[in-house]
Amino acid sequence: MEQQLKQLEQEALTKIQAAANLKELNDVRVAYLGKKGPITDLLKGMGKLSPEERPKMGALVNAVRENVTAQLEQRATVLEEQAIQEQLEKESIDVTLPGRQVRSGNRHPLTRVVEEIEDLFVSMGYTIAEGTEVERDYYNFEALNLPKGHPARDMQDTFYITEETLLRTHTSPVQARTMEAKKGEPIRIISPGKVFRRDNDDATHSHQFMQIEGLVVGENIRMSDLKGTLDKLAKKMFGEDREIRLRPSFFPFTEPSVEMDISCFKCGGSGCNVCKQTGWIEILGAGMVHPNVLEMAGYDSKKVSGFAFGIGAERIAMLKYGVDDIRHFYTNDSRFLSQFHRTEG
Numbered sequence: 241m242e243q244q245l246k247q248l249e250q251e252a253l254t255k256i257q258a259a260a261n262l263k264e265l266n267d268v269r270v271a272y273l274g275k276k277g278p279i280t281d282l283l284k285g286m287g288k289l290s291p292e293e294r295p296k297m298g299a300l301v302n303a304v305r306e307n308v309t310a311q312l313e314q315r316a317t318v319l320e321e322q323a324i325q326e327q328l329e330k331e332s333i334d335v336t337l338p339g340r341q342v343r344s345g346n347r348h349p350l351t352r353v354v355e356e357i358e359d360l361f362v363s364m365g366y367t368i369a370e371g372t373e374v375e376r377d378y379y380n381f382e383a384l385n386l387p388k389g390h391p392a393r394d395m396q397d398t399f400y401i402t403e404e405t406l407l408r409t410h411t412s413p414v415q416a417r418t419m420e421a422k423k424g425e426p427i428r429i430i431s432p433g434k435v436f437r438r439d440n441d442d443a444t445h446s447h448q449f450m451q452i453e454g455l456v457v458g459e460n461i462r463m464s465d466l467k468g469t470l471d472k473l474a475k476k477m478f479g480e481d482r483e484i485r486l487r488p489s490f491f492p493f494t495e496p497s498v499e500m501d502i503s504c505f506k507c508g509g510s511g512c513n514v515c516k517q518t519g520w521i522e523i524l525g526a527g528m529v530h531p532n533v534l535e536m537a538g539y540d541s542k543k544v545s546g547f548a549f550g551i552g553a554e555r556i557a558m559l560k561y562g563v564d565d566i567r568h569f570y571t572n573d574s575r576f577l578s579q580f581h582r583t584e585g
């Protein structure tokens with residue numbers, strides 16, 4: 241019997257070590273220590289032994305049971321730890337994986353041009369004024385010295401909404417609105433925004449585009465102030481070595497009126513494809529505010545004077561970034577727009 245017991249113990253211990261998980265271990269426990277297990281059977285068989293043998297055997301069986309129980313517990317601890325370890329490994333995060341690239345957007349080239357120009361003028365003490373895209377005929381034309389039926393209205397084919405309202409054809413109505421609101425006070429504003437004209441869209445025309453209006457009104461504002469201001473603008477947008485040239489022009493709301501050219505930033509003036517071999521590139525229209533415009537807005541044209549200019553944002557952006565078709569700005573093609581990422585600044 242002792243022999244049998246030792247063998248059982250050995251068997252049990254081998255199986256305990258072989259148990260691969262807690263479930264298998266539990267099966268071993270039930271098989272050896274359970275009510276129907278061999279050790280219990282042995283205990284039951286003790287009655288057949290002689291009274292002298294009984295305590296010895298009893299002690300032996302108990303020792304085996306204790307040993308098996310202890311081994312079971314030990315193995316259980318090991319297997320539990322193993323299970324936790326496996327779980328942790330399964331759930332662990334590999335921090336060495338490269339991250340997913342975050343695609344950040346970039347500002348639209350027109351926005352960049354507008355912001356650059358805003359920065360320059362704000363640094364010179366201008367404030368930014370906003371107008372409305374749907375405008376009254378009065379501010380778009382009449383208050384700018386373009387009475388009804390004036391032939392110069394034909395310079396700007398217009399989307400009319402009613403007889404008296406229209407989509408503004410330029411940002412100049414902001415001049416009239418600002419002067420009216422300022423009631424004789426000095427003014428220094430720029431005003432960027434969308435404008436609309438009944439043009440057929442092609443590589444250089446669009447029925448909607450962006451302008452930036454500038455207006456300065458006060459005592460002793462002279463043509464030389466306008467020239468100095470535009471010179472700063474040309475240098476900021478196209479490089480410090482740019483020169484400017486003013487050519488006589490006509491706008492009903494300025495007198496005298498000028499077109500400003502800059503010396504070609506590509507060839508420096510000797511002639512190339514960008515400047516159409518002239519050495520100069522036309523950039524914007526400007527002039528001294530017409531006395532009629534000042535008077536209509538309540539300013540005394542004998543006491544104050546002013547200058548105004550209107551910049552086309554698309555034209556600046558096309559020149560600056562070498563864009564050959566104005567429609568690229570509006571079609572939202574990310575292949576076009578993402579090219580401005582690298583130069584974002």
Ligand code: PHE
Nearest residue numbers: 410412525526527548549550
């Ligand atoms: N409003 C003019 C245009 O759109 C530009 C301009 C603005 C000219 C201010 C002179 C002064 O053509």
